[in-house]
Amino acid sequence: MRLINRLFSFRPIKTMTTQKVSYLTQQQAKDIDEELFNEYKFSVDQLMELAGLSCAAAIEKAYNDKHQYSKCLVIVGGGNNGGDGLVCARHLKLFGYEPFVFYPKRTDKPLYRNLLHQCERMNIEVIDKIPTESNINLIVDAIFGFGFAGEIREPYNQILKEIKNLEKTKPIISIDIPSGWDVEKGPINDDCIQPECVISLTAPKLCMKYFQGKYHFLGGRFVPKALEEKYKINLPNYSNSEQIIQI
Amino acid sequence: MRLINRLFSFRPIKTMTTQKVSYLTQQQAKDIDEELFNEYKFSVDQLMELAGLSCAAAIEKAYNDKHQYSKCLVIVGGGNNGGDGLVCARHLKLFGYEPFVFYPKRTDKPLYRNLLHQCERMNIEVIDKIPTESNINLIVDAIFGFGFAGEIREPYNQILKEIKNLEKTKPIISIDIPSGWDVEKGPINDDCIQPECVISLTAPKLCMKYFQGKYHFLGGRFVPKALEEKYKINLPNYSNSEQIIQI
Numbered sequence: 154m155r156l157i158n159r160l161f162s163f164r165p166i167k168t169m170t171t172q173k174v175s176y177l178t179q180q181q182a183k184d185i186d187e188e189l190f191n192e193y194k195f196s197v198d199q200l201m202e203l204a205g206l207s208c209a210a211a212i213e214k215a216y217n218d219k220h221q222y223s224k225c226l227v228i229v230g231g232g233n234n235g236g237d238g239l240v241c242a243r244h245l246k247l248f249g250y251e252p253f254v255f256y257p258k259r260t261d262k263p264l265y266r267n268l269l270h271q272c273e274r275m276n277i278e279v280i281d282k283i284p285t286e287s288n289i290n291l292i293v294d295a296i297f298g299f300g301f302a303g304e305i306r307e308p309y310n311q312i313l314k315e316i317k318n319l320e321k322t323k324p325i326i327s328i329d330i331p332s333g334w335d336v337e338k339g340p341i342n343d344d345c346i347q348p349e350c351v352i353s354l355t356a357p358k359l360c361m362k363y364f365q366g367k368y369h370f371l372g373g374r375f376v377p378k379a380l381e382e383k384y385k386i387n388l389p390n391y392s393n394s395e396q397i398i399q400i
Numbered sequence: 401m402r403l404i405n406r407l408f409s410f411r412p413i414k415t416m417t418t419q420k421v422s423y424l425t426q427q428q429a430k431d432i433d434e435e436l437f438n439e440y441k442f443s444v445d446q447l448m449e450l451a452g453l454s455c456a457a458a459i460e461k462a463y464n465d466k467h468q469y470s471k472c473l474v475i476v477g478g479g480n481n482g483g484d485g486l487v488c489a490r491h492l493k494l495f496g497y498e499p500f501v502f503y504p505k506r507t508d509k510p511l512y513r514n515l516l517h518q519c520e521r522m523n524i525e526v527i528d529k530i531p532t533e534s535n536i537n538l539i540v541d542a543i544f545g546f547g548f549a550g551e552i553r554e555p556y557n558q559i560l561k562e563i564k565n566l567e568k569t570k571p572i573i574s575i576d577i578p579s580g581w582d583v584e585k586g587p588i589n590d591d592c593i594q595p596e597c598v599i600s601l602t603a604p605k606l607c608m609k610y611f612q613g614k615y616h617f618l619g620g621r622f623v624p625k626a627l628e629e630k631y632k633i634n635l636p637n638y639s640n641s642e643q644i645i646q647i
Contacts (some may be wrong), residue, residue: 187566193521194514199447206450210641217640247621248641267441274440275624374494377522393464393497396641 174371174400175386176359179336183374185355185384193377197264201233204354205240207372207396208328209359210240210247211352212255212291212303214397216324219249226283228312229256230296230332236260238295238327239268239356248274252293253278255351257308283315292316292325294348296332298357305333317346326350330358339363356386357400372397421618421647422633423606426583427564429546432623432631440624444511447622448480451601452487454619454627454643455575456495458599459488461644463571464617466496469537473530475559476503477543483507484575484601485542486515493522499540500525504555530562539563539572541595543579546605552580564593573597577605583619587608599644603633619644 173269177185189195216222227242229235242252254272256279259265263315273279283289296309305313313333316325325348330336333345337359340347349366352361354373363371374396381388391398410567422431434443447463463469469580472491476482482503489499503526506512520526528537543556552560560580565573572595577583580592584606586595596613601620608616618636628635638645 166554177564194517196445196511196514198443199449202446202449203453206641218589244641264443270441276626282557288507288577379523391494394453394460394491 159207160291161258173387174201174357174388174389175301176357177399178301178359179299181384181386182336182355182358185380186270186299189375192263193380195258195296195375196235197233200373201236201240201264201268201355205224205237205373206244207354207370207374208241208293208326208352208375209244210395211370212245212250212293212367213248213328214370214399215326215350216291219326224249224289225250225252225291225293226289227252227254228283228296228316229254230298230309231258231260232298232300234263234295234328236268238293239265239272241293241328242272242277242362243268243275246272246277253280255280255283256310257281261312263283264352282386283312286319286370289319289323292319292323294325294332294346298329298365299336301332301336313346320346320348324349326352328352329354329363330360333361334374336360340373346397352397354400358389369400370397371400409440412587416471417456420634421604423604423607424602424631424633426549427585428631428633429602433546435627440627442622444480444483447620448483448487448515449513449540450622451620452484453491454601454621455484455488455502455540455573455599455616455630455640456491457618458538458597458615458617458644459492459497459573461617461646462496462573462597463538470498471536472497472499472538473536474499474540475530475543475563476501477545477556478505478507478605479545479547481542481575481579483512483515484545485535486512488521488540488542488575489519489524490515492518493524496540500527500592502527502530504528504559512544516592524641526642527604530559533566534567536566536570538551541572541574541579541593543631545576545601546583546588548577548579548583560593561591566593567593567595571596573599576608578611581607581609581610597619600647604647616647618647
C-alpha cells in the first residue's frame with residue numbers, strides 16, 4: 154500500500170534547472186561559511202532561519218500531501234545542521250505538517266535553547282527515541298552538516314543504523330549532506346543512509362555527485378554575487394522569490 | 401507612457417484570499433510582538449529576516465518586471481520597520497532588482513549596523529538624499545511601523561512630503577503601515593501618503609481598513625496558532641510554503 158502510494162505521489166517538479174552547478178570541497182564550504190559571518194556580518198540566527206525555511210519549503214514541494222506525509226520526524230544533531238533542523242521543524246508546522254523532534258544531545262547555547270523552545274511552544278513534540286515505524290511518514294536527517302569529519306560517535310551511530318533500517322519504507326530527507334557520508338567522497342560504505350531527498354545549502358558539496366535519490370534541491374538563497382565570483386562557483390538562478398530550486 | 405505601462409502591467413494576482421482577516425489595534429500589535437520575543441523567545445534577527453523576506457516577495461509578486469521596476473529606493477527609518485526595509489533591500493537584490501537605500505538617521509545598534517553592512521557588501525548603494533524622479537522606479541517606505549505615535553519629526557516630515565510628491569508617478573510600497581498614518585485611524589489628513597501597495601506584517605492593523613491602493617499583502621508567516629487563538633485573530637491560510645498572501 155505504502156509503495157503504491159509512493160508511486161502515485163511521484164510527480165516531476167517543474168522548476169528543475171538544467172544549469173551547470175558547482176560542487177564545493179569541504180574547505181570551500183567552510184571558507185564561504187566563515188566569510189558570510191565574518192566579512193558580511195550575517196548572524197547565525199539570520200542564515201539559519203533562511204536555511205531552515207528553505208528545507209521546509211523543499212519538503213513541502215516534494216512531499217506536498219500533508220495527509221500522507223503528516224508525521225515528520227526531525228532528528229537533530231548538536232551543531233548548525235541540527236539548528237537548521239529545528240528551524241525546519243517550526244516552518245513545517247506552519248505549513249500544516251505535524252513534525253516532532255528527536256534531539257538526543259542538546260546544545261547548551263542560547264540560540265539552540267531558544268530554537269528548541271520555539272518548537273515546544275508551537276506544540277511540536279520533543280521525543281526521546283525514534284518511534285515505531287507506523288508513527289512516522291517522513292524522516293528529516295539534520296544530524297551532520299558540511300563540517301563533519303572523522304568517526305561517528307554514539308548516539309549518532311546507532312541512530313543512523315535505525316534510519317537505515319527505515320529507508321526502504323520511509324522517505325529520508327537529509328539537510329545539506331546525508332549524515333555519515335564523507336563530505337567529498339560520498340557514501341563510504343554500504344551502511345551509509347541513502348536519502349530520497351537532499352537539500353544542499355548555499356551550494357552542493359562534492360559528495361552530492363554520488364547522490365542517487367529522487368529529489369535534490371538547493372536552498373539557502375543568501376549567497377552574494379561577489380562571493381559566487383570570488384569562489385568561482387556557479388549557482389543556478391532561482392525563480393522569482395523562491396527560496397529553493399531543484400537541481 | 402508611465403501610465404500606459406502601469407495599465408498593461410496590472411494583473412490580478414491569483415492567490416488573493418476571500419477569508420475573513422482580523423485587524424489589530426496598536427496595543428494588540430505591541431502585545432503580540434512582545435509575546436513573540438519574550439514568551440516564544442524569537443530573536444529580532446529571526447523575525448526581521450522573515451518579515452523583510454516577505455516584503456521583498458510581495459514586491460516581486462506585484463512588480464515582477466525587473467526591467468520596468470529595477471530601481472527600488474528603500475527609505476529606512478530608525479526602528480524595526482527600518483530594519484525590515486534593510487532586509488527587504490537585500491532580498492530584492494538577490495531577486496534581481498537594483499535596490500538602493502536612503503537611511504537618513506542610522507540606528508547605532510549592532511543588528512542595524514550589520515544589516516546595513518550586509519547591504520553595502522552586496523553592492524547596494526546607500527545614498528544621502530532622495531534622487532531625481534527619473535532614477536527611481538519604485539519607492540519602498542520603511543520609515544514607521546506599528547509602534548508609531550505622535551508628531552512626525554524631521555527629517556521624516558520632509559521626506560514624507562517628497563514621497564507624496566512622487567506618488568502620482570511612482571508606486572509607493574509601505575512596509576506594515578503607510579508611514580505617517582495613524583495606526584488605527586488611518587490617514588489623518590490629505591498630506592498623508594497613499595501607497596499603491598502595503599505589506600502588513602503578522603496581521604493587518606486597523607488603519608488598513610482605509611487603504612485604497614491596489615495591492616494589500618500579508619507577510620510575516622511566523623505567528624503560532626496558539627497566539628492567533630489567544631488574541632482571537634483570524635489570519636488567512638497561506639498556500640504551500642508561500643511567505644505572503646494577498647488580502
